[in-house]
Amino acid sequence: MATTSTDLRMAHASRGRAMQFRFDDGVVTAYEGETVAAALLAGGVRRLGANPEDGSPRGLFCAMGVCQECIVLVDGVLVEACRTIVREGLVVRSAA
Amino acid sequence: MTHDLVILGAGPAGASAAITAAELGLRAVVLDEQQNAGGQVWRAPSGVETPGDDGARLRDRLRVSGVTRAFGRRVWLAERGFTVSALGPDGAEDYRAPALIVAAGAHERHVPVPGWTLPGMIGLAAATILLKSQHILPGRRVVVAGVGPLLLLVAAEILRGGGEVAAVIDANRRRDWFATPLALLSRPDLAGRGAGWVTRLLRAGVPILSRHALRRIEGTDGVTRVFAGPIDADGTQIAGPERAFDCDALCMGYGLQSSTEVTRLLGARHAYQARGWAPVTTAEQLTSVRGLYACGDGAGVQGVAAAPLRGQIAAIAAARDMGRLSASEAENRLVVLQARLGRAARFGEAMARLATPPPNLVPSIPAETIVCRCERLSRADLDAAITQGAVTVNDLKSATRCGMGPCGGRMCEYAAAGLIGARTGRTPEQIGQSTARPPLRPVALQALAGSFDYDSLPMIEPAPL
Numbered sequence: 240m241a242t243t244s245t246d247l248r249m250a251h252a253s254r255g256r257a258m259q260f261r262f263d264d265g266v267v268t269a270y271e272g273e274t275v276a277a278a279l280l281a282g283g284v285r286r287l288g289a290n291p292e293d294g295s296p297r298g299l300f301c302a303m304g305v306c307q308e309c310i311v312l313v314d315g316v317l318v319e320a321c322r323t324i325v326r327e328g329l330v331v332r333s334a335a
Numbered sequence: 336m337t338h339d340l341v342i343l344g345a346g347p348a349g350a351s352a353a354i355t356a357a358e359l360g361l362r363a364v365v366l367d368e369q370q371n372a373g374g375q376v377w378r379a380p381s382g383v384e385t386p387g388d389d390g391a392r393l394r395d396r397l398r399v400s401g402v403t404r405a406f407g408r409r410v411w412l413a414e415r416g417f418t419v420s421a422l423g424p425d426g427a428e429d430y431r432a433p434a435l436i437v438a439a440g441a442h443e444r445h446v447p448v449p450g451w452t453l454p455g456m457i458g459l460a461a462a463t464i465l466l467k468s469q470h471i472l473p474g475r476r477v478v479v480a481g482v483g484p485l486l487l488l489v490a491a492e493i494l495r496g497g498g499e500v501a502a503v504i505d506a507n508r509r510r511d512w513f514a515t516p517l518a519l520l521s522r523p524d525l526a527g528r529g530a531g532w533v534t535r536l537l538r539a540g541v542p543i544l545s546r547h548a549l550r551r552i553e554g555t556d557g558v559t560r561v562f563a564g565p566i567d568a569d570g571t572q573i574a575g576p577e578r579a580f581d582c583d584a585l586c587m588g589y590g591l592q593s594s595t596e597v598t599r600l601l602g603a604r605h606a607y608q609a610r611g612w613a614p615v616t617t618a619e620q621l622t623s624v625r626g627l628y629a630c631g632d633g634a635g636v637q638g639v640a641a642a643p644l645r646g647q648i649a650a651i652a653a654a655r656d657m658g659r660l661s662a663s664e665a666e667n668r669l670v671v672l673q674a675r676l677g678r679a680a681r682f683g684e685a686m687a688r689l690a691t692p693p694p695n696l697v698p699s700i701p702a703e704t705i706v707c708r709c710e711r712l713s714r715a716d717l718d719a720a721i722t723q724g725a726v727t728v729n730d731l732k733s734a735t736r737c738g739m740g741p742c743g744g745r746m747c748e749y750a751a752a753g754l755i756g757a758r759t760g761r762t763p764e765q766i767g768q769s770t771a772r773p774p775l776r777p778v779a780l781q782a783l784a785g786s787f788d789y790d791s792l793p794m795i796e797p798a799p800l
């Protein structure tokens with residue numbers, strides 16, 4: 240899992256409290272108020288799942304809850320990673 | 336929950352409508368999917384608010400307005416009358432009111448390119464959300480492609496955030512930017528900002544490829560390289576060197592289109608107006624359905640300066656039409672707002688015109704390219720159905736499932752309609768829009784069943800044997 244050295248967060252921006260959540264087998268650092276999708280991308284995770292038709296890799300696309308490509312499992316429920324705000328200890332799994 | 340007025344969407348239009356409704360003494364509720372007001376354009380930042388920022392001011396005014404704010408609500412059904420069904424943090428809810436203002440906003444128009452389903456390829460609008468609200472770069476080394484003012488904004492923001500822009504690939508020529516004098520004169524501040532972005536990009540040595548479009552995107556688990564080639568003014572591919580750019584992210588978009596699923600579901604009349612489908616409204620934002628108003632970019636893309644004015648106009652008209660504001664008082668307020676709207680709308684429409692894909696881009700999509708991302712349908716799949724007689728987007732949907740996946744056709748309908756047009760010569764009006772069906776967005780049946788009671792089911796007497 241990526242560390243802060245490869246982080247895509249802009250240096251000058253103010254951030255909330257740091258926290259950690261799980262994505263599949265890794266631990267991801269995030270900051271209060273970030274979406275799961277943004278925190279994963281910032282940590283270098285581009286692939287969030289796969290298309291159910293053919294298994295092709297998919298990731299964040301519209302970032303506004305429309306395209307449904309960033310669907311992940313949180314507590315066993317399918318949610319859009321781009322609309323889910325991170326919480327300490329959240330357990331996120333890729334849907335496919 | 337019964338109110339005087341339900342407002343869908345708390346972007347600049349919806350939130351302004353809500354504030355005005357409250358001032359006029361209406362009991363209003365405003366629903367939004369997000370956790371706060373601002374819409375996509377004035378989205379609340381993940382960290383600390385910048386005081387005095389347009390979005391922060393709007394959120395403050397809405398907070399003290401007395402309007403019921405229902406955030407984190409996913410609206411999945413709207414019925415005439417009006418009843419709006421939503422799924423919120425506490426489960427399923429119904430909101431009822433005699434008037435409904437829809438401020439649903441817009442979503443991005445896409446032109447499919449081979450490889451555009453790869454992770455790392457995001458929309459230009461998505462990039463602005465990442466950059467402005469989350470303060471996160473789309474990648475280390477990013478290609479920005481498509482058409483319209485967002486190209487420059489996104490590229491300049493990536494540089495400002497410490498990222499690298501590998502190239503800007505623009506279907507327009509750079510001088511097209513300055514070919515809208517009337518509009519630019521009406522907002523010289525914004526024109527100046529656009530020039531500033533260009534200067535910053537050129538100073539950083541970013542290649543800006545005008546009259547170019549992406550030919551293909553390469554990568555296995557994510558974008559690693561893109562290829563661009565020259566096009567003519569109509570978007571037809573022309574001979575000339577292809578250029579390759581290594582990158583770990585690509586931001587691509589071709590302008591915005593109104594989100595019309597709610598107004599379509601409610602049976603309002605829609606028309607294809609210049610650059611896309613939108614509900615037909617009066618100057619006072621009233622649709623063809625009594626009590627139903629549409630405002631903001633969801634009622635034809637006119638941009639962020641026009642949106643708050645359109646929202647206020649809709650709220651005043653709604654208050655008057657339900658007898659809560661005298662006709663003369665409404666008229667006094669509307670005259671002032673309409674005058675201001677004229678200028679804002681002209682600017683917004685000029686910007687939208689700059690963000691219009693040239694007509695031959697969609698007809699140039701290669702046969703094997705995925706068009707419907709959800710259902711994995713290629714252009715060849717759609718062309719086969721069109722050849723067999725699918726001449727409307729509804730035909731294409733029935734024949735192939737194009738647009739029937741989780742996105743509800745929002746990502747592919749523009750391209751699918753364009754492919755029908757290219758093969759049949761039919762007009763956008765003839766090709767039509769797809770019929771809106773509930774659920775408007777994917778919702779878990781389990782969550783909806785929360786408001787469901789077996790005893791309320793009408794049981795039919797078993798037929799006598």
